[in-house]
Amino acid sequence: MNTVQKIKTLKKHPLIELLKNNKGNPKTLILMEPLWGIPYNLIAPFATLYMYTQGITDVQIGLILSVSMFVQVLFSFMGGVITDKLGRKVTTMMGDFFGWSVACLIWAISNNFWLFLIAVLLNSFEQINQTAWFCLLIEDADSKDLLGIYTWVNIGGLVAIFFAPISGLLINSFSVVPVVRVLYLVFCVNMLIKVIITFRHCDETRQGKIRMTETKDTSILQMVYEYKDLIPKVLKDKEIMKVLIVSVILHITNLINTNFFSLYVTQRLGIEDRYLAFFPILNAAVMLIFMVGIQHRLEFVKFRIPMWIGLVLYAACSILLIVTPIGSMPFIIIYVFVVAVASALVMPRKDTLLQLTINPKERARINALIMAFTIAFASPFGYFAGWLSSIDRRLPFVFTFIIFIVAIIIVGRIRDPEFAKEHN
Incomplete structure (x- = not known):
């Protein structure tokens, strides 16, 4: 395929079409x-x-x-x-x-x-x-x-x-x-x-x-006073609560990975500090390739299945990090690669699922509540993860594995967007 054909193919990419037509x-x-x-x-x-x-x-x-x-x-x-x-x-x-x-x-x-x-x-x-x-x-x-x-x-x-x-x-x-x-x-x-x-x-x-x-x-x-009627409605809506719990879990695991991954790989696994800047770039490159090259090919698959697979990959990565031998850079690279694929599967779908689940007429206030709940519920876990890390640097990732399993179970019980949309 020559350069002109590649450009024509790229122009017909669903993401490019979306941006061009909107x-x-x-x-x-x-x-x-x-x-x-x-x-x-x-x-x-x-x-x-x-x-x-x-x-x-x-x-x-x-x-x-x-x-x-x-x-x-x-x-x-x-x-x-x-x-x-x-x-x-x-x-x-x-x-x-x-x-x-x-x-x-x-x-x-x-x-x-x-x-x-x-x-x-x-x-x-x-x-x-x-x-x-x-x-x-x-x-x-x-x-x-x-x-x-x-x-x-x-x-x-x-x-x-x-x-x-x-x-x-x-x-x-x-x-x-x-x-x-x-x-x-x-x-x-x-x-x-x-x-x-x-x-x-x-x-x-x-x-x-x-x-x-x-x-x-x-x-x-x-x-603000009207929240007294809205909050019970949100808490009683099972579909919203499922997505909220998954959002809190992802927020907690992101908090732990952001703050303790570099500490774990340098202090326990003996990876040199100078390699730390390489990992976010590798993560971004893999996610970009996946989102541009593969994401649109999954549209025929039920919405929650790719999200469920992504959470399974997240959980597997927690175990992989725990069992990684000291000084093993290939294991760390595999970990970063698989986490990137999991993020590409989970993050856009989690956000989309939330918007298709909530009542459009109350989108602003429900979004605000979910954001407040997510930050409030997740904030104590920074200290908790630090306490676990002080005992053993592997323990924060044992904890992420456990709550990823919880997220996997919850996503398995979430309805696909078309049903959530009909519900709204």
């Missing part, structure tokens, strides 16, 4: 995602070091993270109310402006505990933005396009990971503080551009307009 909010938001993803991935590996280098102690860093977690739960809870009251578009713009642009500006000039705390508190506003952003992304989209849309969102984040080594090269040439300050300023400008593009090229959704009209004469406090 002229609304999904296309705009997907194309803008690198404005956030690239600077975020450049900064993320060095954010804690940036604070520590400027004299912020371990205790102060822990305090900032704890306060941030508490405020995130509160803001997540409020996200649905504010999104319904102000609209999806305005709330998304506010979240990008205050939660990222202004927060990054403060991070760029931070040199003491209080400035870092203010930046983190402002960044917590992004939890409100998440609810509004997802509503803006999918509410006017065709339900059959949701898996493709969420696949594109994941691809946008994965592509950004390939830029991460740039910050390491810059820091090797200069030093942490000046490089990260400049990156935060770039992040600030990027998010300001994102706000402007959202204003000019995104439209309020149909459901957003309905909710703005319905809540026009209702106070924020009254809308």
